[in-house]
Amino acid sequence: MSITHTDEFERHRPRLFGLAYRMLGSAAEAEDAVQDAYLRYSGADPAVIERPAAWLAKVVTNLCLNRLTSARARRETYVGTWLPEPVITADGTLGPLESAERRDAVSTAMLVLLERLTPTERAVYVLREAFAYGHREIAETLDLTEANCRQLYRRAAARLGEPRTRFPSAPERHAELVASFLSAARDGDLAGLEKLLAEDVVWWSDGGGRVSAALRPIEGRDKVLRFLSGVTRRFPANAELAAVEINGAPALVARAGDTVVAVTSFDIRDDRVTDVRTVMNPDKLEFVRRQLTRP
Structure with a gap:
């Protein structure tokens, strides 16, 4: 294979990774899909x-x-809540996110919502919304x-519902x-945390059976605060x-140290946190760890 051919692929690699990640909700699987496309x-x-x-x-789409x-078959037997694999986006890994719409398109909340769709519906939606494909190109x-x-x-x-909602x-x-x-959280200030949480806040934890995590969503401010009180006591001292x-x-x-223990994202409405999603499955934190340690 000529250098020119290789360079042509590398020019498209970031865009292909962004497409695969939006389709799969997994950075590791997206990398594998892009590598298969390269071959x-x-x-x-x-x-x-x-x-x-x-x-x-x-x-890549196919x-x-x-x-x-x-x-989907694997996720039916997944231990506890399944959440998408987090990705640091400040470095442009998922492309330019210069508008609210582009940011929403890769948000944890959106990737969770995309799980409602059939694979083909997801492909059509991602190509249309994230990459501005016309319906003829999608076809x-x-x-x-x-x-x-x-x-x-x-x-x-x-x-998926209306974006504004x-x-x-x-x-x-x-x-x-x-x-x-x-x-x-750093100060262990539960009273301060209480002021930030909506009364009907829901906390989702993804340990994947690899680490100790709540297997079901924790619903309600009081229950979430009790959960947080226990979490802070069990957290590594050097975290x-x-x-x-x-x-x-x-x-x-x-x-x-060099180990990523958890990544936590938030949905916010009316100045209160309504949903919290924490990924603790170490398999899903490897990509973020690599991003944080990259020179």
Whole structure:
């Protein structure tokens, strides 16, 4: 394979990773899908690939569709709550997130919502919303009719709900509240945390059976506060909390030395935290650890 052919693929790699991650909700699986696409590209005749970007997008999308089918079967037997794998986005790993819409598209909350969709609905929605594909381009990518793609997109959008009801907090206020949560958590200030939590707050934990974690959502401010009181007592003595942009929004990363212990993201409405999602499964924290230790 010529250097030119390799360089052409590398030029598209970040975009392909962003596509695969949005499709799969897993950085590790997205990397594998992109690498599989590279192998297919390296074995193809460059002369027959008229539009490399479109060719690669089609290959990656179909690889992800195949992976989603098996992933759904695995998630049915997943221990406890399944949450998407977190990714630090301040370094541009998922591409430019210069608008609220682009940030919402990679948020933890959105990736959880995308699990409601069938694999094909998800592909249509991601290509349309995150990559601004027209319905004709989507049809070519998925080998469907344009009318079918329009129908799939409408169905996916209806299942996901209106954006204004999904992500109502302003980015600046979101950052302020996460900073307040960080300060209160560092100080063990349960009274301060209580002021930040909505009365009907829900806390989701993903340990994947690998570490101790709540197997079911914890619902209600009082129960969440009791849970937090227990968590702070069990946390490693050398653990450090820091605010980091995860999936387009301020979040908290807990580290003990070079080990990432947890990544916590927040949904905020009316100046109160309504949902908290904490990933503690060490398999899902490896990508973030690599990002944090990258020179």
